[in-house]
Amino acid sequence: MQSASSTFFRSHVQFAVFVNGLLLMGLGVAMLVPALVDFGTNNRDAEHFLICAVLVGGVGSLLAAAFRQERTGTLDRRTGYLITLSAWLSVSFFGSIPLAVASIHISMTDALFETVSGLTTTGATVLSGLDTMAPGLLLWRSLLQWIGGIGIVVMALAMLPLLHVGGMQLFLSESSDVSGKTFPRVGQFARAIGAVYVGLTLACTIGLMAAGMNAFDAINHAMAAIATGGFSTKDASVGFYNSVGIEVVLIVFMTAGALPLVFYASFLMRGRRALLEDEQIIGFLGILAAAILAATVWNISEGMQPYHALRVSAFNVTSILTDTGFATTDFSTWGSFAIGLFFMLYFIGGCAGSTAGAIKVFRWQILFASALRHLRRTLSPSRVMVLTYQQRRLDDDTVSAVRNFFFMYLVTFVVLSMLAMASGLDFLSSTSAVAQGMANAGPGLGPLVGPATNFGHVPELAKWVVMAAMILGRLELATVYVVLLPDFWER
Known part of the structure; x- marks a missing residue:
């Protein structure tokens, strides 16, 4: 009689390895793009990218062939979680190989940090000298963000219909999308998201070129902006x-990336009503406007000229709230109120179903609505009050799930911050580094990890802590934690 563990391996792990193999094959193909760019500029990293493409594509092909699934039934939640986590880990590792063997001569830890930061669309970097770096390496960093933005698992969704698998829960386990099934079939959903993503990237590239940026920089910054990633081709961002x-x-396009990708397709079909009926978009735009106003008023009170205060506040506040991570100045030097404001923005983030990270606006809205109902019940215990969101009634399980997420987020933040402090970082550097990591936001605060510097000089333990924060934040905690439960591996 077969054991429960062997049954689990056959029914879940084998299929997860097969999908990972398909993803690695795609990653190997993606490595050919920077290889061609470096060949065109006679850079020696072209050979490194080509060898890595063959290696990674070959490993992926072997895994896909060895664990080939001719046909499988409905994809269950447990397999979805396993594929989601294993895909991000495996692609992060294999995606770091080109950076580890490139001419920039960085350690495997730094290469993995840069890759995880890219794929999770965090934008925190350990590299300097970007202005003179080989174009292939710069493009690879941007491609990692662009791939991460669309979601490795969403890319897998395009393959699953071919395998007769209904895999919508993969996207749900990754992004906690609350927008509902606008598209009833997974294939339609994946194509719609892909079309919107590519269209926004092209529009941003054209806009940046029209504003005076050269074509190469425009492509890289457009991929980073739509992915809300933040990698730049310049040290000064x-x-x-x-x-x-x-x-x-x-x-404009950082904000666009922080809105639900499915919203754009809905907007084309339903017009302005799609915007007016989406509570999280209205809430997000309101928070963005209020934060820009607060930062602008503060900077004016500190002696900054009104026009300049508005300009730097609008850009940097948008960058942090959308979890992009671009910067035009060192905003951690703006004073105590500004530091507190930016620290708070790390925990808000964009909309569910977008490329942004952090807690996300819809959870804040549900939590505040629940707290308000609690206060009203304190005054009128017998009063019946129903919570609704997006014209749908919220049951107690949904509200409880939001509260549990907040609890897990807070505990994770505290534990990882303590570990970062144990590595030797000060309080502000540790807490802001972990907060931005979990929010996938890019720069931290202060002189060590702020927007004027990078993570290249922080202790190695701190880098691993921040990498853990990036993965946990991108996968929204439960996707990681549930796989660690002993119950997950039982029948």
């Missing part, structure tokens, strides 16, 4: 260009 036009274009 967007501040290098000192261009109002470029900043305005990026503000």
Whole structure:
């Protein structure tokens, strides 16, 4: 009689390995893009990318062939969680190999940090000298973010219909999308998301070129903006260009990336009503406007000229709230109120179903509504009050799930911050590094990990802590924690 563990391996792990093999094959193909760019510029990293493409594609092919699934039944939640977590871990590891063997000569830890930061669309970097770095490496960093933004699991969704699998729960386990099934079939959903994503990237590229950015930089920054990633081709980030036009274009598309990707398809079908009926979009835009106003007023009170205060506040607040991570100045030097404001923005984030990270607006809205109902019940215990969201009634299980998420997020933040402090970082650097990691936001606060520097000089333990924060934040905690439960591996 077969054991429960062997049954689990056959029914869950084998299929997860098979899907990972398909994803690694795709990653190997993606490595050919920077290889071609470096061949065109006679850079020696072209050979490294080509060898890595063959290696990673070959490993993926072997895994896909060895664990090939001719046909499988409905994909259950447990397999969805396993595929989600294993895909991010395996692609992060194999995606770091080109950086580890490249001419920039960085350690495997740094290469993995940069790759995890890219795939989780965090944008925190350990690299310097970006202005003179080989174009293939710069493009690979941007591609990692772009791939991470669309979601490795969403890419897998496009393959699953071919395998006769209904895999919508993969996307749900990754992004906690509350927008509902606008598209009834997974294939339609994946195609709609892909079309919107590519369309926004092209529009941003054209806008940046029209604003004065060269084509290569425009492509890289467009991929980072739509993915709300934040990797730049310059050490000074967007501040290098000192261009109002470029900043305005990026503000628009960073905001676009923080809205639900499915919203754009809905907007084309339903028009303005799609916007007015989406509570989280209205809430997100309201928070963005209020935060920009608060930062602008604060900077004016500190002696900054009104126009300049509005310009730097609008860009950097948008960058942090959308969890993008671009910067035009060192906003951690703006004073105590600004530091507190940006620290708070780390925990808010964008909309569910977007490329942004953090707790996300819809959870805050549900939590505040629940707290308000509790206060009203304190005054009128017999009063019947029903919570609704997006024109749908919220049951107690949904509200409880939001509360549990907040609890897990807070505990995770505290534990990882303590570990970062144990590595030798000070309080502000530790807490802001973990907060931005969990929010996938990019720069931290202060002189060590702020927007004026990078993570290259922080202790190695701190880098691993921040990497853990990035993965946990991107996969929204439960996807990771549930796999660690002994119950997960039982029949």
